[in-house]
Amino acid sequence: MELKFVIFLLILINNFSIIMSxxxxxxxxxxxxxxxxxxxxxxxxxxxxxxxxVRNNVIGKYRMIKRHNERFRKGKEKFEMELNKLSYLSFEELKKxxxxxxxxxxxxxxxxxxxVQPISKTSRTRREAPLPEYWNWNDKGIVRPVQDQGTCSSCYAFAAIGAIEAAACKTLGQCQKLSEQEAMECTDLCSGGWDDAVYTYSISTGGCTSSNYAYYGYKRQECSTSKLRKRITNTKVKGWYLLPNDEExxxxxxYNVGPAFVSFYLYENFYNFKSGIYSSYEGEYAGAHAVLLTGYGTENGTDYWIMRNSWGVEFGERGYFRMQRGINLCNVEGWKVTIPIV
Incomplete structure (x- = not known):
């Protein structure tokens, strides 16, 4: 009887080990x-x-991140990478x-x-005071919190609306959250678009609050401009500056006018940025991305821009990232930098 029990116990333990393993x-x-x-x-x-x-997507990124972070620990890279909420998607899914x-x-x-023409040496010497070494409009209370564009190709709307919000708050004291859904539905939808289109639409209408025209991340209706959607005073755009490929x-x-819409070439390794200064691109070219430029600074001798992304607070530095400044990395200074006038 005892022998049978021992055998039964051994079989049970063995099966349990197989299940656990x-x-x-x-x-x-x-x-x-x-x-x-x-x-x-x-x-x-x-x-x-x-x-x-999905496993192949995650592990493929994990291997790239592991190689990169080994270089980072050796001081050969200026930024660290990590797996994030986007890592389970394929490269094609991310692009879309x-x-x-x-x-x-x-x-x-x-x-x-x-x-705008590049600032000449004469203009620089006539400035009342030199620019500060560090500046970030996010510290001044005029930049709205980070949001998530979801699966809609609407970064252009988030960046342009962010610039309009900041301009209205800084210049006219109108600091309400405006609607990206309206900007998207009334211009170029989820197929990608331009800052110019959002500014032009705002010239005639002004902004609508986000609470009155909530973001869904897909086309929900045909540009609802119903009178029920109250327009926000002092949010009409009067024009916009197009800045030159000149860091200064x-x-x-x-610094003097306010946050800017900025675009850049986006490569595969950017999707897994964690912290530091994004200073080198790796992998395949994904496409064109737009974000809100809020400031600049210098760390350990490397100049950088400070930018608010639209992929949620889980990305990067609480939804923000820093990119090396002054070398036109990913064409960030040479493609499209605009600031709306309200």
């Missing part, structure tokens, strides 16, 4: 994937193909859902911009 990650990458899925609560259709696809600036096409409203001019206007 099957459910426990047996490699570093298995553990990384399991922890990632648990942390970000990713829900999948429970098919082998779907799980394998996170961008939204149609920079390779000419905006039909581009000719309306006030083109951009800094001067940023």
């Amino acid at each position: 099957a459910s426990m990650p047996d490699t570093e990458e298995d553990q990384v994937f399991a922890e990632y899925m648990n942390k970000f609560k990713i829900r999948l259709r429970k098919t082998a193909n779907e799980v394998d696809k 859902s996170t961008l939204g600036f149609r920079g390779n096409e000419t905006s039909p409203y581009a000719s309306k911009a006030i083109v 001019t951009i800094r001067t206007y940023l």
Whole structure:
């Protein structure tokens, strides 16, 4: 009787060990994937193909991040990377859902911009005071909190509305949250668009509060300009500056006028930025992205821009990131930098 019990117990222990070993990650990458899925609560259709696809996406990024962060620890990189809520998506899925600036096409409203000439040496010497070494409008209370554009290619709307909000708050004391949904639905929808289109629409209408025209991340109606949607006083755009490819001019206007719409080329490694100063691109080209430029500074001899993204607070430095300044990295200083006038 005792022998049978011992045999039964051994079989039970063996089966339990098999079950546990099957459910426990047996490699570093298995553990990384399991922890990632648990942390970000990713829900999948429970098919082998779907799980394998997502695992390949996550582990592929993990390997790139691991190589990069080894260089970072050796002082060969200026920024650190991490897996984030976007890491389970494929590169093609990321391109379709996170961008939204149609920079390779000419905006039909581009000719309306006030083109700014580079600041000459004479102009620089006539400034009343030199620019401060560090400046961030986010510290001054005129920049609204970070938001998430979701899977709509509407970064252009978030960046342009952010610039209008800041201009109205700084210049006229009108500090209400305006509607990106309206900007998106009444201009170029989720197919990507231009800052010029948002500014031009605002010239005739002014802004509507976000609470009165909430963001859904997809086209919900045909540009509702109903009288029920109250327009916000002092939020009509009167024009906008188009700044030149000149770091000193951009800094001067940023400091003296306010936050700016800025666009840049986005590459694969940017999706996993964690902290530091984004200073080198790696991987495939994804497309054109637009964000809100709020400030600048210098760290350990490296000049940088401070920018508010529209991928939620989980990205980067609480939704912000810093990019190396003065070298036109990813064409950030040479493509499209505008500031609205209210």
